[in-house]
Amino acid sequence: MECKSFLRMGCFLVGGLLHFSDVGGMYDYRKADAQKWLNSTYSQKSGFVPVKEDGISAVTLLFEDFKRALQFEISLEKLGITAANDVFVPATFGNCPTIKEGATDTTNNSVKLIQHALFCKGYDAGAVTGELKGRTISAILKLKSNALGVGIQDSSVTPQWFKAILNSDAYVCV
16 A cells, blocks of 8 residues: 555545645635635734635645644744744644544634644545534544544544644545
8 A cells, every 4th residue: 555645746535525726726615715714813913924815825835824823822922932933843732732522712713723724634624613523523533543544532632633633744545
């Protein structure tokens, strides 16, 4: 069996459909939703660099923006950094929340961030609701199963899984 990264090839599976959003400049509405959400959510944050809202830009760039968004959610001051960056630094890891099934975005946007990032990794997390349930839980369990090669029943998003979700590594063998 050969493992190939759909993300690096510019295509990925969602709900059994193959998306080719990075090939030939094809528009992807879910990627555009993520880009718009990042801009509307973080545009007032000092140091935020607006994301191009074209539904086309390389998905790897979006993961860099997702890491910056998580740093804003945690707090740059708490992380000891002056500007958000595209690195999952040790301070990010150490201050990253664990999100459990049933969690709802009430004080921050961690669940929405997870939902957008899961889609961009090729997992159908359903509508971006800010609630960790239903299809989002299924997507998390599928990602964990793909990454570890065994079924996992714990849908919690620990700092380790947050890091895995917010990077462009692919976990599906084809």
